[in-house]
Amino acid sequence: PVESCSSVVRALALQVRDLSSIPGRGRNLGKENKQPSSLKKRWKDTAETLIIGGGCVGVSLAYHLAKAGMKDVVLLEKSELTAGSTWHAAGLTTYFHPGINLKKIHDYSIKLYEKLEEETGQAVSFHQPGSIRIACTPTRVDEFHYQMTRANWNVTQQFIIGPEKVQELFPLINIDKVLAGLHNPGDGHIDPYSLTMALAAGARHYGAELYYPAPVTDLTPRSDGTWDVETSNGVIRANRIVNCAGFWACEVGKMIGLEHPLVPVHHQYIITSTIPEVKALKQEIPVIRDLDGSYYLRQERDGLLFGPYEHQEKMKIQESWVTDGVPPGFGKELFESDLDRIMDNVEAAMDLVPVLKEADIINVVSGPITYTPDILPMLGPHQGVRNYWVAIGFAYGIIHAGGVGKYLSDWIMDGEPAFDLIELDPNRYGKWTTTKYTIEKARESYGFNNIVGYPKEERFGGRPTERISGVYETLKSKSSMGFHAGWEQPHWFYKPGDKTGYRPSFRRTNWFEPVHRECKHVMEKVGVMDLTPFGKFTVKGKDSIKLLDHLFANVMPKAGHINISHMITARGQVYAEMTISHLSEGEFLLVTGSGSELHDLRYIEEKAISGGYEVDIQNITDEMAVLGVTGPFARKVLQKLTKADLSGSAFKFLQCKPVTLAGIHLNAMRISFTGELGWELYLRQQDTAALYNAIMEAGQEFGIDNFGAYAMNSLRLEKAFRVWGTEMNLDTNAFEAGLDYFIKLNKPAEFIGKQALRKIKEEGLQRKLVYLTLQTDDIDPEGNESIWHQGKVSARINKWLYSVRHFETSRRRGKRYIKCKDYYIIIYFAI
Structure with a gap:
């Protein structure tokens, strides 16, 4: 049956596609004429916000801005609404995401889609049969438990269910190999075309103007921060522009000299004809995600829709679009299918859902979706270009569209985001993000779409970039390197007898003992660390x-x-x-x-x-290197290399001075994030290796050794040193995070946020960051785990790190935000 189906699939790949068989399109063809372009009106010549791109994300932003009260919202679409990637999307929706911040985006999108038809009068064909992620290995079951610790923070339902329950919900499944399922009630799928049209109807109702076909031909920044947007119908002056152009986003970026790190990926899915066993079901079956088979499967009318994510060696990127640009006329076209690439996935699906073996295939869809190197979208204002925003790189644009439109609208209207989403910041990429890196990393990200998501995950595609320090070559063979904004930085170091390399696990793995060793060494002797990525x-x-x-x-x-x-x-x-x-x-x-x-x-x-x-x-990030030297003997080591007086009285804590060490001129800072005696040494990149070698030679008599980022973070947590991104960010105010010492409300200058902090202090706190210790075995908290109290989530772990000083009793130290009225929670959880 597999062979016969393969031959059928290959034959179908050569057929001309009937677009009416793509999900939902047959039911909605022609409806666009009922929502005419605003080109029938006279064009506006000014805009408060001008959106480029009429896919689901761009239209969602127009809808939310107009609904929030912005008067001059203009959207320009070069072809027609949904052209690009939206119109052929499979339309999956899910509450699930491994990151807690993006759960908020998913949650909002689903709640919006549930009420959008009633609000706009436009049918959206939203189905919510739920979804089940399938585990066929013990490691996958571990992954489900790991994800359950992050569930319910946003009050969404998620359950681990057994094989029999999986079969009860999805009767067509073969559970011989199934160990468990991760069930999300409320998940489902929506027709992307109808969704976009509903958002467009709402946008127009609230006053937005949507113009199409309206290609943007040029963008010119003005000295006052506004933009001249040239179109086929004249120039529009805009206070800000938002690039929502999908796979055309790179072409828009090039108009102003930006190279956005995006690649178009060929994504295929198959649609079957009516399957008697599906037709006989009394209710719609949940969406299935077979993680090890790397595909999704959902009901499409009385048949099935099957979408694979093939291995990185088999997947295809349209590299000519990256190097030469998107063909000018490409809009609602598709790529030629190549079913050979997905036959491994097809066979896995037939094994899990046997009715597929006898199914007739009526269509194969192969369309472009845009990938960033790390698979996450790019969202927000772009560094270096005033009033230029982006909402691009959506590999999962349908589930993101509603929440992203709301998030960006709030940011634009209020002047700051409603919550932290730095993982989507477009400025996480820089000049180091070359075309070669982008393609290699996107290939890896697509191929790893359903790979097991371990804590402290490292991926190696495209590495190293040009961002390597002067001691990289010396340290790379001795350490396990981590990736930070393009930089390679040692996480921990090997010793004889250690298990080397990256060995991911949900339990303590090969880094645990070496990090403990490094922490003790820094506390008792002296260590050196490459801090160049700052x-x-x-x-x-x-x-x-x-x-x-x-x-x-x-x-x-x-x-x-x-x-x-x-x-x-x-x-x-x-x-x-x-x-x-x-x-x-x-x-x-x-x-x-x-x-x-x-x-x-x-x-x-x-x-x-x-x-x-x-x-x-x-x-000067790329030009300046940093080495940290810390520990009880740090002063003695450095004093051997300089005539400058490094004594405690001459070089005090939190002082900085120009110093010559081993003949190298640098700036020395008396500070250490470990909390131990130490200096940070700022110098030219080209001098790094020479200084490092001199420090190591001078420190031999004191037992100097390397230490990495894991040890530094463990040590800093013991000293209650907070770090931005975990213990504090845009989700926390300064007093919640315990930053009182650093906040000078009485200083003469009127700093941003001063009045807000005064008000917060007067009204009192609703929650507070607290430090707790936790007795653990070999499974440790990773951060973002939910803390339950009286049947509901009342707090979450922000960060954990191992406490070396409590090593013998194997205790963990963690930071958590708890509501102030629940201070007894510290004792209640007996941590």
Whole structure:
């Protein structure tokens, strides 16, 4: 049966497709004429927000902005609404996502789709039979339990069910190999065309203008931050533009000199004719996701729709579009199918759902979807270009569209996001994101679509990039490298007898003992760490202090000193944390985490320009290296390399000085994120290897050794040092995060968020970050686990790290936010 089906499939691939058999399109063909383009009216010549792209995401943004009260919302679509990837999408919807932030996007989308037909009068063909993810191995069952710890934070239903329950819900399944299912009631699928038309109807109702066909031919930024958008029907002046152009997004970006890291991937799915066993069912069957078979399967009328994600060696990227651009006339066309690529997936599906063996196939759809290197969309304002926003790279655009439209609308209307979504920040990519890297990484991401999602996951496609430090070659053979914003940085180091390499697990794995060893070494002797991936900016000029006093809640340090400072939003949330060094009069060095480099730089640049500050801001991340030397013997090691006095009285904590070490001129900062005695040494990249070798030689008598990021994070947590992105972000205000010491409400400068923080302090806190210790076995919390109390989720773990000082009793230390009225929760959970 498999062979005969294969031959049938191959024959069908050569047939001309009947587009009416694509899900929902037969029922909706011609409806577009009932929602005419605004081209029948006179075009607006100005727009508050101009959206480029009329797919589901772009139309959702127009709908939400207009509904929120924005008066001049204009959308331009080069072809017709849904052209591109929306019209041929399989339309899957799910509450599930491994990240808790994107669960909020999914949750909002589904709730919007449930009521959209009633609001707009446009049918959306929304089916909610639920979904089941299938586990056929013990590792997959572990993964389900791991994901269950993150469930219910957003009050959505999710259950682990046994094989018999799986078969009860999906009677067509062969459960011989099934161990468990992860069941999400309320999941399902929606017709993408009808959904987009409903959003378009709503957008028009609330006052948005949707023009099509209306290709954008050029974009010209103006000195006041506005844009001239050239179209086939004249120029529109826009206060901001939002690129929602799908696989055309790169062409739009090139108009202003940007290379967006996107690739078009061929994604195929198969539609069967009526299957008697499906037709005989009394109710619609849940969507099935066979993770090891790497495909989804759902009911389509009285047949089935089957969509695979083939292995990275078999999947296809339309590389000519990346190098040469999208063909000018491509809009609602499809690619030629290639069923040979997916035969492994087909055979897996026939094994799990045997009725597929006898099914007739009536259509094969192969269309373009856009992938970013890490599979996540790019969402928000783009660094380096004023008032240019993006909502692009949607591999799962249908489930994201509703929530993304709301999220971006709130951000634009309110001036800041409603919650943190830094994982979607377009500025997570930079100049290091080359075309070669983008293609290799997107290929890996597509092929790994259904791979087991382990904690501390590392993927190696496209690595290393050009972002390697001067000691990379020395350290790479001794360590397990992690990837941070393009950089390679040691996570932990090997010793003889250690199990080397990346060995993922849901339990303690090969890094556990070495990290414990590194922590003890730093506490008892001295260690050196490559900190080069830090984001590093210089700010200088006559208004430098004024700008930084406006941006940061702390008082700026005096020349030769350092402090920890935070940028606060107008609502009082924590936008960023930075180490600020006052190098000389009017010249500052700002240091941030590698993952927030361009996220922070964009914000600083934006406020400098909008405030009219006369400053020079330079990103020196790639030019400047950093080595950290820390531990009880750190001073003795470094003193051997310099004539400068490094004594505690001469070089105090939180001081910075130019120093010559081993003949190398650098800036030395008396600070260490481990909480131990230490210095951070800032120097030219080309001097890194020489300095590292000199430090290691000088430190031999003191037992110096390398340590990595895992050990540093464990040590910093023991000292209650918070880090942006886990213990604090846009979801937390400064006082919830315990940053009181760094917030100077009495400083003369009116910093952003000052009034909001005063109000928060007056009204009192609703929740607070607390430190707890936890007795564990070999399965440790990873972060974002839900904490249950009296039958409901009352808090979640923000971060855990191993406490070396409690090693003998095997205790974990974690940080959690709990409601202030529930302080007894600390004792109640007996952690």
